[in-house]
Amino acid sequence: MAGDALRVADLPGRGRGLVAARDILEGEVLLSEPPILLYPSSLASLPSYCSACFRCLPQAPHAAPCPSCRAAAFCSPACAAASHPRLLCAALSRLAAAPESHQEQLLFLLSAYSLQEPAFHALLSLSSAPQGTQQQDAASLHAMVSSLAPPHMLPAGFSPDLTAALLSKDRTNSFSIMEPYRPDVAQGLRKARAYAVYHRASLLNHDCLPNACHFDYPDRPGPGNTDIVLRALHGITAGMEVRISYFAANWRYADRQRRLLEDYGFRCECERCQIESKWKFDDDENDGGDGDDDTMEEEHDKEDVGNGGDEGMEQEEGSDGDNDNDDFPHAFFFVRFMCDREDCHGMLAPLPPLPSGELSHVFECNVCEQLKKEEDDDETGGDDSSMVN
Ligand SMILES: C[S@@+](CC[C@H](N)C(=O)[O-])C[C@H]1O[C@@H](n2cnc3c(N)ncnc32)[C@H](O)[C@@H]1O
Numbered sequence: 001m002a003g004d005a006l007r008v009a010d011l012p013g014r015g016r017g018l019v020a021a022r023d024i025l026e027g028e029v030l031l032s033e034p035p036i037l038l039y040p041s042s043l044a045s046l047p048s049y050c051s052a053c054f055r056c057l058p059q060a061p062h063a064a065p066c067p068s069c070r071a072a073a074f075c076s077p078a079c080a081a082a083s084h085p086r087l088l089c090a091a092l093s094r095l096a097a098a099p100e101s102h103q104e105q106l107l108f109l110l111s112a113y114s115l116q117e118p119a120f121h122a123l124l125s126l127s128s129a130p131q132g133t134q135q136q137d138a139a140s141l142h143a144m145v146s147s148l149a150p151p152h153m154l155p156a157g158f159s160p161d162l163t164a165a166l167l168s169k170d171r172t173n174s175f176s177i178m179e180p181y182r183p184d185v186a187q188g189l190r191k192a193r194a195y196a197v198y199h200r201a202s203l204l205n206h207d208c209l210p211n212a213c214h215f216d217y218p219d220r221p222g223p224g225n226t227d228i229v230l231r232a233l234h235g236i237t238a239g240m241e242v243r244i245s246y247f248a249a250n251w252r253y254a255d256r257q258r259r260l261l262e263d264y265g266f267r268c269e270c271e272r273c274q275i276e277s278k279w280k281f282d283d284d285e286n287d288g289g290d291g292d293d294d295t296m297e298e299e300h301d302k303e304d305v306g307n308g309g310d311e312g313m314e315q316e317e318g319s320d321g322d323n324d325n326d327d328f329p330h331a332f333f334f335v336r337f338m339c340d341r342e343d344c345h346g347m348l349a350p351l352p353p354l355p356s357g358e359l360s361h362v363f364e365c366n367v368c369e370q371l372k373k374e375e376d377d378d379e380t381g382g383d384d385s386s387m388v389n
Pocket residue numbers: 013014015016017126127128129130172173202203204205206207263264265266267268305
């Protein structure tokens with residue numbers, strides 16, 4: 001049972017995290033949960049995605065504009081009835097006049113201040129981002145929310161301090177729900193359609209060699225299309241922490257460290273970082289871009305907990321002839337778990353085991369959704385695989 005797989009634990013040096021409550025099989029679904037907060041990534045994304053479920057909107061006249069704000073649109077009568085955050089709806093028509101650099105945070109704040117209990121409390125209980133320049137904008141963002149939202153709709157407790165506290169939750173705990181993968185769009189140019197915060201998934205800590213990865217299926221039919229689904233990459237022993245990578249796992253050492261320090265406030269000392277910190281690089285390569293795709297984070301610029309950039313491991317490996325195989329003991333991880341489709345940089349997780357416990361040899365990419373069949377491994381662990389679709 002997916003619900004039995006994880007428990008929350010306090011972990012030295014990492015705050016809370018999710019730990020395997022029992023032995024876990026590779027491919028198992030560890031978590032499947034709806035967001036506590038879901039909000040559009042930008043004003044520009046509104047015409048493309050349903051403002052309730054964030055599926056791609058059908059062409060006019062099948063998309064129904066929100067009767068209140070006329071700026072958002074819904075894909076079905078059910079989504080129109082579900083509507084979208086009430087403060088956001090009330091403010092949306094005037095949001096375009098706000099400075100573009102603040103619009104994303106205003107979308108977050110207006111959506112967060114629309115939350116009811118217990119979701120609002122759950123959001124506030126998440127860990128806070130490190131203090132940074134974005135936090136210095138809290139006072140001006142608070143004033144903008146005050147001017148955009150009708151006073152009678154503002155919740156009890158609305159204050160500059162509460163606004164600052166909310167902002168500190170966003171960057172560290174949000175996942176991007178990305179635009180659909182398209183082979184003709186470079187990974188670094190793909191944008192988020194929405195951001196989501198989760199009660200349990202936002203407790204996942206980072207590892208540069210993760211043992212799990214998450215999937216989104218925003219365009220799948222039926223309910224639960226914005227649920228996050230967490231799957232084990234390989235077997236996990238009871239008591240071990242379950243961790244994901246906060247960005248594409250093939251980012252270079254310096255880029256990973258920079259992102260984790262600036263946006264998540266910690267220095268990664270995982271086994272892989274300890275080895276790669278000893279690698280030698282040309283200065284220009286280690287000073288390279290941060291692989292930001294974001295929004296992502298890419299967000300473009302927002303960091304989020306779970307999507308990545310576009311820097312390739314090949315660049316890292318090839319950068320220095322001194323790094324031989326003894327220095328790179330994790331090669332098999334990348335062969336087995338990184339999608340090799342051009343410009344994808346997704347992670348491959350095995351499909352869930354059969355009810356009998358039989359493990360799957362088919363892997364699914366969490367970015368391009370490609371299925372890849374792993375044939376029986378040869379003794380060298382070579383990449384003996386073929387595409388299923
Ligand atoms: C999405 S939250 C994860 C849950 C968080 N540990 C908590 O207590 O709520 C991200 C934050 O967890 C911490 N964190 C995540 N991975 C870590 C790691 N590998 N080492 C140290 N701290 C980590 C950092 O403070 C980071 O900003």
